[in-house]
Amino acid sequence: MARYAQEDVTAAEVARQKALYGPLTQSIRELVDAAIRTEVDDDTVRAAQAEIEAVTARLRARQLEGSYGVRFTPSGGSRAWGNAVVGTRNAVAPPLVIHHEESGRAWSDFDLGAAYEGPPGLVHGGVAALVLDQMLGEAAGAGGKPGMTGTLTLRYRRATPLGPLRAEAHIDRVEGIKTYAVGHLADAEGVTVEAEGVFILPRWARERLEESGFPSRFE
Numbered sequence: 001m002a003r004y005a006q007e008d009v010t011a012a013e014v015a016r017q018k019a020l021y022g023p024l025t026q027s028i029r030e031l032v033d034a035a036i037r038t039e040v041d042d043d044t045v046r047a048a049q050a051e052i053e054a055v056t057a058r059l060r061a062r063q064l065e066g067s068y069g070v071r072f073t074p075s076g077g078s079r080a081w082g083n084a085v086v087g088t089r090n091a092v093a094p095p096l097v098i099h100h101e102e103s104g105r106a107w108s109d110f111d112l113g114a115a116y117e118g119p120p121g122l123v124h125g126g127v128a129a130l131v132l133d134q135m136l137g138e139a140a141g142a143g144g145k146p147g148m149t150g151t152l153t154l155r156y157r158r159a160t161p162l163g164p165l166r167a168e169a170h171i172d173r174v175e176g177i178k179t180y181a182v183g184h185l186a187d188a189e190g191v192t193v194e195a196e197g198v199f200i201l202p203r204w205a206r207e208r209l210e211e212s213g214f215p216s217r218f219e
């Protein structure tokens, strides 16, 4: 089963893989968008399907047994390349490039296209929750106290349009193993969704991190 794993990999190898898989993932994102919006004729759709299935079979020739997991590198970074929000190798992820400050502030500028639609032309409420869960979680982690989402509360103040968006989060307060974070999603006109959440370092992680220290840098 995929887990948190320590991986013996050089920074150059991480960079090589990022240069290889990043563009592959971006091509798949474009495929998803093209499939939603294409208006070509039926035969072209069927031919495209056959080509896509052939490509999928090629990639499946050698696979991981489960999901990607989170891999820590010797330099103290971590790779969450399968992550649904930030994963370098996950075409479902928009992806968000999240910037962190040690104070526990995190922010990201990103673009959500047709694949993230809920109401017409608007971001799906669950996608807004997905993004804000990650943002608040990363703010908690950047402040040195990572955790699993215990409770996440959202207030959808007004509809979020598809297109360029910004998400921000920061730590509100820390109470022992619980970090309370707040944040929002915004378009050019201002805040659309507000969020607050509590992130709790699970018991198993408390024991493990006490021994090894926690890597907060992402590669």
Ligand SMILES: CCCCCCCC/C=C\CCCCCCCC(=O)SCCNC(=O)CCNC(=O)[C@H](O)C(C)(C)COP(=O)(O)OP(=O)(O)OC[C@H]1O[C@@H](n2cnc3c(N)ncnc32)[C@H](O)[C@@H]1OP(=O)(O)O
Pocket (backbone or CB within 6 Å): 004, 070, 078, 133, 134, 135, 137, 138, 141, 142, 146, 147, 148, 149, 150, 151, 178, 198, 200, 201, 202, 203, 204, 205
């Ligand atoms: C995490 C490991 C760190 C490794 C490194 C990470 C690298 C990346 C770093 C950074 C980026 C992170 C980005 C992530 C963003 C996305 C996050 C997600 O989507 S997470 C998936 C969705 N969430 C779940 O699936 C949780 C499922 N629930 C649980 O696992 C447990 O219930 C959990 C962890 C919440 C608590 O587990 P317990 O084993 O520690 O439980 P007990 O000891 O009973 O509780 C501890 C304290 O927490 C309180 N507590 C528990 N749940 C609470 C809640 N919902 N609200 C408030 N307090 C709660 C309890 O009352 C207790 O408090 P008292 O010590 O008595 O004061």
